[in-house]
Amino acid sequence: MIAEGSILDTVLHVLAAVLFLAGSFLAMVAGLGIARFPDLLARMHAATKPQVLGLGMLLTGLALEIRTGVVIWTLVLVLLFQLITAPVSAHMVGRAGYRTGRVRDDLLVVDELTDDLAAVRRTEHVTDIDDADDAMVQALADTEKRGSDA
Amino acid sequence: MSRRPSNDVVRADAPRTDAAATSGVAGGAAQPGVTLRRRPSVTAVVWLAVVWVLLWGDLTIANVLAGLMVALAVAWFLPLPRVPFAGRPSGFGLVRLFGRLAGDIVVASVHVAAVALRFGHEPRGGVLRVRLRSRSDLYLTLTADLCSLVPGSIIVEAHRATGTLYVHTLDLSGPGAVEHARTVVLDQEARVLYALASDEEIAAAGLPPRRFGGPSRARGGAAVASRAVPDQGAPGSGRSGSSSGSSAVSGAGDRGTRSRRRDEGGDAR
Amino acid sequence: MTLWVAVACGIMLTIGAVCAFVRAERGPSMLDRVVAVDVVVASVLATVALVSAWTGRVDLVPVLVVLALVGFIGSVTVARFAAADSDDDRRILSREEARELERARREAELAEAEERRSGSGGSSATVGREQQEGGS
DSSP states (O other): OOOTTSHHHHHHHHHHHHHHHHHHHHHHHHHHHHHHOSSHHHHHHHHHHIIIIIHHHHHHHHHHHHOOHHHHHHHHHHHHHHHHHHHHHHHHHHHHHHHTTOSOGGGOSOBHHHHHHHHHHHHSSOOOTTTTHHHHHHHHHHHHHHHHHO | OOOOOOSOOOOTTOOOOHHHHHTSTTTOOOOTTTSBOSSOOHHHHHHHHHHHHHHHOSOOHHHHHHHHHHHHHHHHHSOOBOOOOOOOOOHHHHHHHHHHHHHHHHHHHHHHHHHHHOTTOOOOOEEEEEEOSOOOHHHHHHHHHHHHHSTTEEEEEEETTTTEEEEEESOOOSTTHHHHHHHHHHHHHHHHHHHHOOHHHHHHTTOOOEETTEEOSSSHHHHHHHHHGGGTTOTTTTOOHHHHHHHHHHHHTTHHHHHHHOOSOOTTO | OOHHHHHHHHHHHHHHHHHHHHHHHHOSSHHHHHHHHHHHHHHHHHHHHHHHHHHOOGGGHHHHHHHHHHHHHHHHHHHHTOOOOOHHHHSOOOHHHHHHHHHHHHHHHHHHHHHHHHSOOHHHHHHHHHHHHHHO
16 A cells, blocks of 8 residues: 555655546536536537546546545446446437437538438338438439439 | 548449348348347356456455355346357457557547647548448447547447448538548558458458458459449549538428437347 | 545536536536436546545445446436437426416316316307416
């Protein structure tokens, strides 16, 4: 164990303090971003930040402060859970948002998903991207052909 | 990076059809939800037991045994679909993958934070179509996962049959940002392939052969670059906001009904 | 950890959580709210970590595990059942609007009961329906 008051002890404490400050700052910026950004997907970008990097920093800081084997392993587990679950929930929320029309089209520079869905609907009378694998393949091939002709 | 592979690489020898996707290199991606595992996989049981022991916090024989029993019960009574894996993990590749991922997360977090703190500036994003080069569900899922983990890009839709990801990027103002965002996703996929895939899968994806967990520079880099040139004007990449907006209006109406109908199948399983 | 570091962290986390709460109140959709609540959960996780580091309490660490898992379940559940709601449903009603709606509903019920009691009340039924439409 590291002796109380030794140089290494001080360094670790300072490092933990820096990590805590940085992680809290990321959480604050995420709050600002989520209150400020104009549409759902942009807000989700802001939300990913404290969930991944901010939490990682705070947990590392906590591990540096506590320095007990058991606790560190639990913290690793927390971070692992977060890293596994954050993309899944982000994908599900993002997809549900897109499919329920929560994306503001006027803010998008490019929207190739809507283009492709429209192309699918032109080729066959289908409404669902998953019902229409063949149509999707065909539509993508057409798009590529048009792109290479141009 | 010097290598800039572009999207929409059309391979005449490998048309992406349903058949090609399902009987692909990965040994036949079965329909999700249809072929459940018959017997629990060793990896799943060990992983669950490790989680159990970590949750309890101390490594004792009783804990390990209880963890194994619980893990077996979970894997037995709640079977998951089989994930076909025919790859060959590479240590260098994994180090490269996770090292680069950590760096990307830090850089992207700072970038998103800067965008959030620039008051009076509304970020203008976009949904990009990125066609991946491999045809395996596993690599598609992993690429999508890692891209979503990095702030600034979210996968809104994944399409198995064509191996296509639709990625939303936060800020696409600025010249070349669209191509750059595509390159980021494709590079992520290349790193996943170099970390996990077998040599055959890497070759089938049209990537240069692996060396120390990354692309070998000798001839592969040039080949990718030359292939990338004609694709720079990929369809829709340089489209202006107004034209995509007009076509978006037609699609916005029935999104709701679609979301109700397609509940069962997450296609990025 | 010195006191000032802890105070600064606490202030920043509070600002972030309050902003996220503002977004959760404004919506406009269920998904926006669930994303905002996710950020609140992340802030709470951060706060628990901060308290744990400040006081040296190790018993708070399991709380972190639970919070990390519960936040995920919540957002996935909402995303799973997200549907396109109409513009009217998307907004939380103000207290006056809710009262107005409630009054209209009650009047409609009263009119219906009146009609049933009188047996044949064509005119009162139309009055009730008019009131209902005017109120909503």
